[in-house]
Amino acid sequence: MAQPTPPTNDEQAAAALPFPTIRSIGIGAPFRWIGLGWSDLIACPVASLFYGFCFTAMGLLVTFVFEHAYQYTSAVSTGFLLLAPFFAMGLYELSRRRQLGQPCALVPTLTVWRRNAGNIAVFAGVLTVIFLIWARASLVIFAIFYTREMPNLSGFLTQVLSFENLEFLMVYFGVGLVFALLVFAVSVVSIPLMLDRNQDAITSMLASIRALAENTLPLLVWAALIVSLTILGFLSFHLGLVVLMPVVGHATWHAYRDVVAPLPTPQASR
Numbered sequence: 001m002a003q004p005t006p007p008t009n010d011e012q013a014a015a016a017l018p019f020p021t022i023r024s025i026g027i028g029a030p031f032r033w034i035g036l037g038w039s040d041l042i043a044c045p046v047a048s049l050f051y052g053f054c055f056t057a058m059g060l061l062v063t064f065v066f067e068h069a070y071q072y073t074s075a076v077s078t079g080f081l082l083l084a085p086f087f088a089m090g091l092y093e094l095s096r097r098r099q100l101g102q103p104c105a106l107v108p109t110l111t112v113w114r115r116n117a118g119n120i121a122v123f124a125g126v127l128t129v130i131f132l133i134w135a136r137a138s139l140v141i142f143a144i145f146y147t148r149e150m151p152n153l154s155g156f157l158t159q160v161l162s163f164e165n166l167e168f169l170m171v172y173f174g175v176g177l178v179f180a181l182l183v184f185a186v187s188v189v190s191i192p193l194m195l196d197r198n199q200d201a202i203t204s205m206l207a208s209i210r211a212l213a214e215n216t217l218p219l220l221v222w223a224a225l226i227v228s229l230t231i232l233g234f235l236s237f238h239l240g241l242v243v244l245m246p247v248v249g250h251a252t253w254h255a256y257r258d259v260v261a262p263l264p265t266p267q268a269s270r
Helices: 009-016 029-043 045-065 070-087 089-099 112-145 153-162 166-187 190-197 201-214 216-235 241-259
Strands: none
Touching (some): 045 241, 070 190, 089 241, 112 190, 166 190, 166 201, 166 216
16 A cells, blocks of 8 residues: 655645734725735836736737627626736735745746745645636526627627616626625635745635635625726726736735734744
């Protein structure tokens, strides 16, 4: 019988970490995070805008690739939001490096996932499964409730703003809200925890859920800000994402630093 593989040093260190301590925050904290995110963008413009252009390129690619497959446009576009926490890892790392007084170098952030690759892969797998389920649910909702010609992205946003096909919009956004809240609940502080402490994926997601449970109103304000800024970026034909997504990504790091108490130092634990 094969012997079990002994745990690695990283796995042993992760297992020894205490469960993250969640702090209470005020309802105005999300606006302060946005300000701090803007400060990080100004301090690290080249690296931050690189990620902003990547987000814009993804948005434009979605629009052009699915220009003639309208039924997929909305699912893929909203899936962009579901997977955004994974794509923003480099921005979290830039903010972390700036807090530590390190240079705002782009290259080290491109492979930051290697620091905790196994657990980040688990988290990415969870987000991917949620996205695939949402994409299927989106198609089903279109098939059952949509009564007009299938829209492209701009046409769909026009119908949203004018409340055309109201029954479809209510069902679509109701179901989409469930998926969005699920992703938000498990990702509020997950990746920053995994990058900062090498925390395991399960503990990180549970800590995110607890953070939302203990700071529901402030974090719902934070979620509303994220959605509002992302929609603003979409309405600018994705060009606004060049600036808005880096600000949100940097602000997410500061949200983590506010919500999760730092590990006690050896002196403090005596």
